Amino acid sequence: MIKGGPSLKQERNLITDIPGPKSIEMMQRRKKAVSAGVGGALPVFAHAAGGSVLLDIDGNTFIDLGSGIAVTSVGNSAQSVVENVKEQAELFTHTCFMVTPYEKYVEVCEKLNQLTPGTHEKRSALFNSGAEAVENAIKVARAFTKRQAVVAFEHGYHGRTNLTMALTAKSMPYKHSFGPFAPEIYRMPMSYPYHDNRSGEVVAREAISKMEKEIGANQIAAIIVEPIQGEGGFIVPAPGFLPAIAQFAKANGIVFIADEIQTGFCRTGAWFASEHEGLVPDLITTAKGLAGGLPLAGITGTAEMMDSVHVSGLGGTYGGNPIACAAALGSINEMEQHNLIARAKELEQIFRDGLTQMQSKYPAIGDIRGKGAMMAIELINPDGSPNSDLVSKVSKYCHQNGVIVLTAGTYGNVIRFLPPLTISTQLLNEGLDVVEQGFKAAS
Numbered sequence: 001m002i003k004g005g006p007s008l009k010q011e012r013n014l015i016t017d018i019p020g021p022k023s024i025e026m027m028q029r030r031k032k033a034v035s036a037g038v039g040g041a042l043p044v045f046a047h048a049a050g051g052s053v054l055l056d057i058d059g060n061t062f063i064d065l066g067s068g069i070a071v072t073s074v075g076n077s078a079q080s081v082v083e084n085v086k087e088q089a090e091l092f093t094h095t096c097f098m099v100t101p102y103e104k105y106v107e108v109c110e111k112l113n114q115l116t117p118g119t120h121e122k123r124s125a126l127f128n129s130g131a132e133a134v135e136n137a138i139k140v141a142r143a144f145t146k147r148q149a150v151v152a153f154e155h156g157y158h159g160r161t162n163l164t165m166a167l168t169a170k171s172m173p174y175k176h177s178f179g180p181f182a183p184e185i186y187r188m189p190m191s192y193p194y195h196d197n198r199s200g201e202v203v204a205r206e207a208i209s210k211m212e213k214e215i216g217a218n219q220i221a222a223i224i225v226e227p228i229q230g231e232g233g234f235i236v237p238a239p240g241f242l243p244a245i246a247q248f249a250k251a252n253g254i255v256f257i258a259d260e261i262q263t264g265f266c267r268t269g270a271w272f273a274s275e276h277e278g279l280v281p282d283l284i285t286t287a288k289g290l291a292g293g294l295p296l297a298g299i300t301g302t303a304e305m306m307d308s309v310h311v312s313g314l315g316g317t318y319g320g321n322p323i324a325c326a327a328a329l330g331s332i333n334e335m336e337q338h339n340l341i342a343r344a345k346e347l348e349q350i351f352r353d354g355l356t357q358m359q360s361k362y363p364a365i366g367d368i369r370g371k372g373a374m375m376a377i378e379l380i381n382p383d384g385s386p387n388s389d390l391v392s393k394v395s396k397y398c399h400q401n402g403v404i405v406l407t408a409g410t411y412g413n414v415i416r417f418l419p420p421l422t423i424s425t426q427l428l429n430e431g432l433d434v435v436e437q438g439f440k441a442a443s
């Protein structure tokens with residue numbers, strides 16, 4: 001069968017029904033072997049992937065508008081990532097950085113310190129998953145402030161481990177039946193312009209007043225927020241909301257944590273989404289787009305905070321695995337070489353043009369929002385209520401017609417687009433045409 005990587009032809013080509021016979025067989029095998037608790041968007045098994053195309057085991061190729069949830073931003077099996085991984089795997093696969101350190105871990109931390117917002121002195125630490133990074137950011141904030149309370153927001157998503165489940169807003173499927181949750185977590189109102197029609201300042205004032213009255217500003221260790229909410233439905237808070245919250249944190253000795261696990265690494269047309277409103281977070285969590293598909297996550301923050309933790313307080317067996325670090329250096333190299341920040345901005349324009357045209361024909365598209373190559377549509381019924389049914393229909397149509405799209409949103413009524421930043425204009429437009437056909441077929 002054909003190989004993946006840059007040589008995989010960038011086209012959509014279906015040669016069987018979706019799912020094809022081999023995928024159907026594998027789905028049956030999966031059902032007997034894999035826990036039913038692990039979900040799945042498409043009933044299709046991957047054989048190879050390259051750039052913005054995925055080849056399934058039946059020989060069908062799909063346009064990838066999901067990047068494995070914002071991970072393969074530099075394209076699947078990108079050249080520098082694959083080369084670095086191969087080279088590192090032949091040198092050594094693991095030593096444990098806490099046993100015998102290696103250069104690539106340090107180099108990734110140097111890159112994170114350099115690329116994240118702010119020119120102050122910074123330190124980083126590496127982990128395996130986004131949730132693990134969030135947990136460690138909270139550990140640092142609590143150790144530094146000697147306070148316990150942590151503030152998260154409505155519609156927020158921060159992971160599936162016990163502490164991060166508590167930080168995550170949505171019950172089904174993330175929290176349902178998995179309690180009890182970690183204590184000292186408080187949820188505050190989030191600016192959601194399409195729903196609340198209020199200015200960022202007004203919502204921030206409400207959140208700040210609640211924090212002062214219900215928790216006490218001097219009890220709060222950290223405020224954690226996604227600058228653009230991911231799983232919550234690509235909610236871009238109204239301008240002024242985030243700066244006001246960050247200002248409140250600064251004034252009260254609260255650690256301001258930007259969870260940029262989904263928004264980071266060029267995804268929104270900047271290295272980090274915090275930059276759009278000039279935010280300089282105290283701590284920033286990264287993962288998804290960082291390492292071109294290998295599991296790697298980081299926390300980066302002020303030297304003062306990051307060095308306030310006792311020696312050996314942070315770590316883990318695999319954190320900053322050398323192959324994952326090599327992949328991250330390859331991935332960052334691709335972003336710099338191909339100016340993927342600029343490309344993300346171009347992709348935003350293509351999305352806006354295509355989706356606005358679609359909206360004029362299909363009023364079920366209530367809102368078009370996002371930044372860069374992190375765009376979404378929120379679907380509504382004629383009375384304005386969430387239309388999750390239509391989301392299922394359109395996304396299923398896309399999947400059956402060779403386009404991978406993902407859904408999101410507290411009300412399950414959002415289709416989100418996260419293509420590799422390297423996708424060609426032609427392939428993206430073809431993908432959007434299929435989405436439009438999905439609306440046509442559903443109405």
Ligand SMILES: *Cc1c(COP(=O)(O)O)cnc(C)c1O
Nearest residue numbers: 129130131157158159230261262
């Ligand atoms: C995906 C995500 C996480 C969790 O990352 P995992 O690697 O799945 O643990 C946390 N925060 C945000 C904003 C995310 O998008």
